[in-house]
Amino acid sequence: MxxxxxxxxxxxxxxxxxxxxxxxxxxxxxxxxxxxxxxxxxxxxxxxxxxxxxxxxxxxxxxxxxxxxxxxxxxxxxxxxxxxxxxxxxxxxxxxxxxxxxxxxxxxxxxxxxxxxxxxxxxxxxxxxxxxxxxxxxxxxxxxxxxxxxxxxxxxxxxxxxxxxxxxxxxxxxxxxxxxxxxxxxxxxxxxxxxxxxxxxxxxxxxxxxxxxxxxxxxxxxxxxxxxxxxxxxxxxxxxxxxxxxxxxxxxxxxxxxxxxxxDEGLPEVFARHDRHAAATRTAVRGWGLEVLCADDREHSSSLTAVLMPEGQDADKVREIILERFDMSLGAGLGKLAGRIFRIGHLGHLNDLTLAGTLAGVQMGLQLAGVRIDPGGLTAALDVLRAE
CATH class of the missing domain: 3.40.640.10 (Type I PLP-dependent aspartate aminotransferase-like (Major domain))
Incomplete structure (x- = not known):
């Protein structure tokens, strides 16, 4: 590279x-x-x-x-x-x-x-x-x-x-x-x-x-x-x-x-920040017309979001394009999910602008990979971040 x-x-x-x-x-x-x-x-x-x-x-x-x-x-x-x-x-x-x-x-x-x-x-x-x-x-x-x-x-x-x-x-x-x-x-x-x-x-x-x-x-x-x-x-x-x-x-x-x-940030504030970033990420995924892997709204992770690819699309190819074009690493699908999902990490030392850049990179990578998505997904996520 x-x-x-x-x-x-x-x-x-x-x-x-x-x-x-x-x-x-x-x-x-x-x-x-x-x-x-x-x-x-x-x-x-x-x-x-x-x-x-x-x-x-x-x-x-x-x-x-x-x-x-x-x-x-x-x-x-x-x-x-x-x-x-x-x-x-x-x-x-x-x-x-x-x-x-x-x-x-x-x-x-x-x-x-x-x-x-x-x-x-x-x-x-x-x-x-x-x-x-x-x-x-x-x-x-x-x-x-x-x-x-x-x-x-x-x-x-x-x-x-x-x-x-x-x-x-x-x-x-x-x-x-x-x-x-x-x-x-x-x-x-x-x-x-x-x-x-x-x-x-x-x-x-x-x-x-x-x-x-x-x-x-x-x-x-x-x-x-x-x-x-x-x-x-x-x-x-x-x-x-x-x-x-x-x-x-x-x-x-x-x-x-x-x-x-x-x-210094306060644990309640740390958890709320992670919750908000996770909500924005899920909003982007659903706005793109894709599916979040987690099937129960009570159980969504605030650390990461796993994105299920449409039938016939290779998640690893999307990750490869995003790494080569935008210098961003996303998590691979593991075990029986290999090639079927990619994972967006949004935990640790992360702020709104970093997440916005991450979601922009994912959206561009999906488009370059030929995945049919609604580009309004990113805008919907930004609305969540803006509405604090």
Missing amino acids: TSQAGRHFLQIPGPTNVPDQVLRAISAPTIDHRGPEFAALTTELLASLKPVFGTSGPVVVFPGSGTGAWEAALVNTLSTGDRVLHVETGHFATLWQQMAAGLGLYVDFLPGDWCHGASPEAIAERLAADSARTIKAVCVVHNETSTGVTSRVPEIRQAMDATGHPALLLVDTISSLGSIDYRHDEWGVDVTVAGSQKGLMLPPGLGFNAVSEKALAASRTARLRKSYWDWQPIIEANRRGFFPYTPATNLLYGLAEALRMLH
């Missing part, structure tokens, strides 16, 4: 654009991770993380990816042969259940159509039928990055409680934390999984588990093998401001700055 003037538009659903002030924070000199300055950084950082998760309990920070944080959630709470209920909401829910099976867990996979979130009713039905209480955990992806569908976690918790079943609730918030309203404690979540590279506005490299008291109790008897992912030594070292191994110090600098940015 030839060199192009101007900035690259990174509009995939993560990694997201890293703000300049976060990049500057990351570039600071590394300090002694056994010294008092680092202990002060860790203590302040862990306290600042809790409101983002909506918890008063511990948040474990790993040098690793969201996939590693998936594994940590499983190995700290479960034992070989335990039965877990995973819900098929898309590509990443599928990968998480494959990991669980690979770790030696017995997986019930509740099927889904990739257009809807996890069904509270279906989960309750499975748990109610489990009279022997063999299901030890329910695993749900809050915001399915491959589909742009957000599951209704509070309703899932209520449905679980109504059955009286003691299963743990494990929730993946990798593409929702810091972008979509989320409340670990209030919603009765036992382990919340997250990563650094999306709503937290950092490069990849940090994974997170927010942990309930019930999950901590389960970790004391869990027998899946673990070492690096073990919560106990990290939580113990964190009490003194340290980690049991070399931490990703410079990413922690960046995290501290990103948390300051979220605090």
Whole structure:
């Protein structure tokens, strides 16, 4: 690809654009991770993380990816042969259940159509039928990055409680934390999984588990093998401001700055901004005469929008044209959606003009690809942005 003037538009659903002030924070000199300055950084950082998760309990920070944080959630709470209920909401829910099976867990996979979130009713039905209480955990992806569908976690918790079943609730918030309203404690979540590279506005490299008291109790008897992912030594070292191994110090600098940015804007305002950008994007898609993949108006993602292409049109060809002509990256369709959809990321460090430019680039790319659309889609989206 030839060199192009101007900035690259990174509009995939993560990694997201890293703000300049976060990049500057990351570039600071590394300090002694056994010294008092680092202990002060860790203590302040862990306290600042809790409101983002909506918890008063511990948040474990790993040098690793969201996939590693998936594994940590499983190995700290479960034992070989335990039965877990995973819900098929898309590509990443599928990968998480494959990991669980690979770790030696017995997986019930509740099927889904990739257009809807996890069904509270279906989960309750499975748990109610489990009279022997063999299901030890329910695993749900809050915001399915491959589909742009957000599951209704509070309703899932209520449905679980109504059955009286003691299963743990494990929730993946990798593409929702810091972008979509989320409340670990209030919603009765036992382990919340997250990563650094999306709503937290950092490069990849940090994974997170927010942990309930019930999950901590389960970790004391869990027998899946673990070492690096073990919560106990990290939580113990964190009490003194340290980690049991070399931490990703410079990413922690960046995290501290990103948390300051979220605090300064205010989490309610952050969520409202994402909601508004998502609404404008869906307005554009429908104005073009195309279809949003998410089929339930209660479950639209505020982090990304998945656009379903008309029959006979190749979504990857559209993405290729947009990258070559306008230097903009869009998310590909994953798994069984490959070639059928493209995904517009609108999360993290994003403002109205960036979204307007993104939607303009998508509209031009669709036209260049020969997709028949109504060009009024962009104008309709701008009307949403203008009407704040």
